[in-house]
């Protein structure tokens with residue numbers, strides 16, 4: 001174990017966190033270059049529920065959940081939030097469906113009262129009119145609906161349940177509810193995890209969004225490798241051999257988005273095309289990752305993970321668990337030996353198992 005500031009196995013020294021103030025935008029952008037963890041995370045993923053009512057063929061919980069079923073209670077949540085003094089942005093999910101947690105709206109309200117930007121992804125099957133109103137009134141900033149296709153058939157194949165019509169109806173109703181309540185927030189978007197099985201439908205997802213009043217569509221990387229039976233397998237990737245087809249489909253989606261006034265983006269800051277662009281051989285793209293320096297990921301059991309990508313990879317679960325925030329407290333885990341060791345490995349030529357394919361098999 002290497003406590004913060006101690007020499008790494010390669011002799012390089014990670015700087016210990018010292019300042020207590022919230023970081024500037026420049027210092028955030030510079031983080032990976034300096035390899036300096038922030039004194040306290042400015043972003044957090046809260047896995048408010050770790051079970052799901054869907055059966056997505058791309059998702060680890062459909063095959064073998066990593067942890068025993070649990071939801072974060074409101075008390076546990078507030079106890080955690082109090083330990084993130086610099087929190088700016090919260091994502092109310094890990095692996096599982098956030099709407100299964102009945103305390104979701106009070107949790108969001110708690111964060112909003114502290115000035116935190118709040119967002120989450122959902123399968124939207126449980127987005128009833130009552131939940132719509134509750135979420136709008138909670139002050140939620142962004143609601144991202146995972147749709148993964150434009151037809152009931154593809155939805156069933158990828159998401160594992162015959163829920164397409166219900167989801168579209170719920171989201172269309174949410175658009176109307178926002179109008180009735182004269183609410184600008186939450187911003188609504190559709191999310192597509194890109195794979196060969198569904199990419200052809202991407203332009204039609206843009207059309208669907210325009211038709212029901214959803215302003216944004218996002219294409220996100222598919223992470224694969226966690227289970228040989230999952231749809232999230234190498235041969236489904238839209239990188240490599242499928243790239244030419246993928247580029248043509250993305251260009252068409254882009255064209256329609258422009259024509260219909262829908263925003264079309266890749267996840268993170270990348271454009272959809274950039275998100276599937278190859279890196280030079282020999283590049284070590286994981287070194288550009290700053291997630292373990294700035295964000296915390298808390299599972300429903302309290303486990304600290306380095307990021308939202310890691311639990312989708314084939315890395316052994318023990319290799320991505322960096323402590324327990326509920327048991328040991330945020331500062332102890334964030335500054336602890338397991339986290340420090342993980343960060344040291346990340347900025348080396350032999351990264352942790354979960355990081356090896358970041359920026360290569362899927363975008364970083």
Ligand SMILES: C[S@@+](CC[C@H](N)C(=O)[O-])C[C@H]1O[C@@H](n2cnc3c(N)ncnc32)[C@H](O)[C@@H]1O
Nearest residue numbers: 058059095096097121122123146221222223232
């Ligand atoms: C794990 S889900 C949790 C939130 C919610 N249950 C949902 O589906 O939106 C978070 C996001 O991961 C996406 N996802 C599922 N399998 C994935 C994979 N293999 N690679 C990347 N993202 C994936 C989902 O579509 C969703 O947008």
Ligand code: SF4
Nearest residue numbers: 052054056059096123
């Ligand atoms: S991707 Fe979301 S909706 Fe699908 S099984 Fe996983 S947690 Fe559930």
Ligand code: SF4
Nearest residue numbers: 286289307354355358
């Ligand atoms: S798995 Fe990827 S995103 Fe997560 S810490 Fe490693 S390089 Fe960063």
